Amino acid sequence: MTEREIIVKSDAGVHARPAMMLVREAMKYPCSVSLLKGNVEADCKSIMSVLGLAIVSGSRLIVRAHGEREKEVVQAIVSMIENDFRMS
Amino acid sequence: MDSILRVKDFLDDSWRISLQLRLVAGEEALGKEIRVGDINRPGLTLAGFYDFFAFDRIQIFGLGETAYMRQLSDEQRRRTYDRFFSYEIKCCIFTHNEEPDELFIEYANNNKVPVFVTRKDTTRFSSQITLLLDQIFSPSVTVHGTLIDVYGVGVLILGKSGVGKSECALELVERGHLLVADDMVIVKKIDESLLIGTGSPVLTHHMEIRGIGIINVQEIFGIRSVRNRKRVELVVMLEEWDNSKEYDRLGLEETSYPILDIDVPLVTVPVRPGRNIPIIVETASLNQRLKRVDIHSARELDENIQDMLKSGQRKE
Numbered sequence: 472m473t474e475r476e477i478i479v480k481s482d483a484g485v486h487a488r489p490a491m492m493l494v495r496e497a498m499k500y501p502c503s504v505s506l507l508k509g510n511v512e513a514d515c516k517s518i519m520s521v522l523g524l525a526i527v528s529g530s531r532l533i534v535r536a537h538g539e540r541e542k543e544v545v546q547a548i549v550s551m552i553e554n555d556f557r558m559s
Numbered sequence: 560m561d562s563i564l565r566v567k568d569f570l571d572d573s574w575r576i577s578l579q580l581r582l583v584a585g586e587e588a589l590g591k592e593i594r595v596g597d598i599n600r601p602g603l604t605l606a607g608f609y610d611f612f613a614f615d616r617i618q619i620f621g622l623g624e625t626a627y628m629r630q631l632s633d634e635q636r637r638r639t640y641d642r643f644f645s646y647e648i649k650c651c652i653f654t655h656n657e658e659p660d661e662l663f664i665e666y667a668n669n670n671k672v673p674v675f676v677t678r679k680d681t682t683r684f685s686s687q688i689t690l691l692l693d694q695i696f697s698p699s700v701t702v703h704g705t706l707i708d709v710y711g712v713g714v715l716i717l718g719k720s721g722v723g724k725s726e727c728a729l730e731l732v733e734r735g736h737l738l739v740a741d742d743m744v745i746v747k748k749i750d751e752s753l754l755i756g757t758g759s760p761v762l763t764h765h766m767e768i769r770g771i772g773i774i775n776v777q778e779i780f781g782i783r784s785v786r787n788r789k790r791v792e793l794v795v796m797l798e799e800w801d802n803s804k805e806y807d808r809l810g811l812e813e814t815s816y817p818i819l820d821i822d823v824p825l826v827t828v829p830v831r832p833g834r835n836i837p838i839i840v841e842t843a844s845l846n847q848r849l850k851r852v853d854i855h856s857a858r859e860l861d862e863n864i865q866d867m868l869k870s871g872q873r874k875e
Contacts, residue, residue: 487773498720514703516720518767519742523759 473541475534481555485526487518489556494518496547502538504548515548564593564695566650566673577687578677580652584664585673593617593649596696598685602627605639614646617688621681625657636662644670652688654681694755698819699747706739706756706789707731709844713756713789715744715823716840717816718797722830725766727797729776730837737786738776741766746791748819754791793847794823795840800831810846810857824850 479485485493497504497515504515508530513520515534526532534548567589569580582589599616602624631639644666650673653659658676659667667674677684704717705728716724725741732738740758747755758764764776764785777785794816806829807814815822826843830836846856 511701512703513701513743514720517703517742518773519762519765520703523743523762525759525761 472535472537473545474536475545475549477532477534477549477552479526479528479530479532479552481552482528484528484530485521485524487522490518490521492551492556493521493548496551497544500536500540500544500547502536502541502544504534504536504544506548507533507535564596564692565589566591566593569650569675574691577691578684579679580675580677583653583658583674583676584667585650585671588671588673591649591671591673596692598688598692600624600681601643605643607639609642612646614648616649617692618648618651619681619685619688620651620653620657620659622655622657625653625655625659628660628663633662636660640666644672648672650675652677652684654679654684693749694747697747697749699745700819702744702746702756702818703742704744705741706744706758706791708737708739708786708789709841710736710848712844712847713739713792714840714844715746715756715791715794715818716797717794718830719799721769722797722799723836724797725768727836727840729766729768731840732776732780732784734837734841735784736841737784737789738764738766739786739789740764741776746818748821752821754818754821754823755788756791757788791818791823793844794818794825795843796825796827797830797836798827800829804829809861811861 481489493506494516506513506515506521506524508524508526511524513524515521532552534545536544568574569578570582570589574580595615597613597616598619599613600621601612601618604612605624605627628636628639640662648670651659651667652675654677656676656678659674664674679687702715702717704715705724706713706715707728708714709731716727718724728738728741739756740762743759743762744756745759747757749755765773766776767773796816806827814825814827816825817823824847828836828839828843849856
């Protein structure tokens, strides 16, 4: 299992489009990927689940992955959030 | 889960209407946090027995307490309140529409203790507030799945992303069943045998259907297609058909899925193209209802066959 903690800086928070970007990225990997906010865990491969976390600017998240290519996906998700969802 | 309730939440519509509370003192202390989901009748305490005084609970003053306080002399009353309010009381609630005396209100204001009055009687009020407190302070877990009321049975559909949970739920809704929550279900353990599932307050009754996007189930199918909470009574696990795996063909053995240490009956359904999953979920729900009234189809058929085989043997 790989885990990384990150604080969301994006002013608008994770609304529909950023949520979709996170889900698309997670779907590229075979392992399970989840986002934790407080004690609520959301499946990072489900749009509704990610939206349901109500992630706002300043939210502290843990990105957690388990299985094949877990390190890669955690890195990808973390850098996506760090880069404020700007496509590189 | 660390749940916090603030005294001012009592004045929110959902609480105020069901508990019929009206604030009579301690307005400036409404921000107080309640961390214990229990109530206390302070009768013994007022009479002077302070051992085991659960001061951090919500204090409920019924007819007994108010009658006792009324017959005290001014001097006794002052001494009683001095001692009672020396504890960090969270809040006091008087039932039967009995207003506390002026001295009590003065002490409550000075010690920053909110005081409410309700029209309800003590027994009914106690049970209602306990139910509401249980909903807040019960242990809870977030489950990635879909909760739907199928023929009155709360069915939690689980399975990996993309296995077709939402599509299955959509067809069940179309067939007249009620959606509680899709993708993110908050399950609370109300007592040792009762799990209640609700949706995320952010998502309400929205659903994501691949190819269409996010839809509002209540808007599309109407108010009769949704409900806000439901007891979780059956778990249906959808998984991709695996030829190497043995699936239950008899239903004689019962399997379960643990949620917050409660074993919920589990049915594992292999999915493959052309299999009508919603009708299987409907049948599993109805079968679960039969089991509730102690009718086990598989077991009964097996017993009948065994009886027939025995009588056949005798004839031979």
